[in-house]
Amino acid sequence: MKNLPQSEATLLIRTDFSDEAAWQDLRTVVTTPSDEDDDFLAMLHIVDDPAYRDLTTEQIVALAPAEDDLLIVADEKALTGSEMPLLAVCMSDEDDDEGAGEDAGEDSDSKPGFDELRVVATELWSIENNISLANMDWEEFVDAAEEDGVFRGF
Template sequence: MTSLPQTSSTLLIRTDFSDQAAWQALRTAVTAPNEDEFLADLHFVDDPAYGDLTPEQIVALAPEHDRLLILADKTALTAPDMPLLAVLRHREYDDGGEGEEEGADRPAHEELRVIAEELWSIENNISLANMDWEEFVDAADEDGVFRGF
């Protein structure tokens, strides 16, 4: 399997190929600006070679500099609101969170579902380091999906 493409935009990787119409609807939803004209800066990866890969496998194939990855998996393409899987990748040199020491045991990445309509918020703010990942996690509903602030 080849590595994911290198680009300055956030990668949105399709991992479910069961419904082309759902994929087109999702692409339309995430490329529509919100009421304030904010828009996610995305590079779409629509290649069956990435079909059914896990988040761990996608992280392993991503370019080193990519911190945020978005997955269009089966849940994103079949559930209402199209909840994409946002994956925040940790690097060896990232500082630990509050109360953590650098290098403390933690997973290689974290995951959060985000509805297609609100993807711009996570993508813009994480990519520009305007907000911390934890702010989005804390704002997620009880079902673990971020639906906006």
């Protein structure tokens, strides 16, 4: 399996290829500026390659460039849910004691840990902009997620 590309922008990796129309709809949403006065937009490098079909989060993390702090995954849930709940994956070093990485399991030996959070497509810009610029901490988004574990904005 080939490694994910390096990019200045946050990677959005498509892993579900079952519905091309749903994928195009999702792409339109995440590449359209917010409807707020400032027109915020997630800075994304879209990876639309069937080589990454059905990969797990662990496999994606293993293929990601080491310097990436945030990955976005367009999986089956994102392409079938009415709110297009993308999977945001926050990378952390193994020795990170902030709590990120807890979901990575105990066999993450020499690989970075990670934490996951669903984010509706219309709010992706908020997480991507603020995490990429280090304006906010990951935990602020986790804490703002609703009971179902989906971040829908502040």
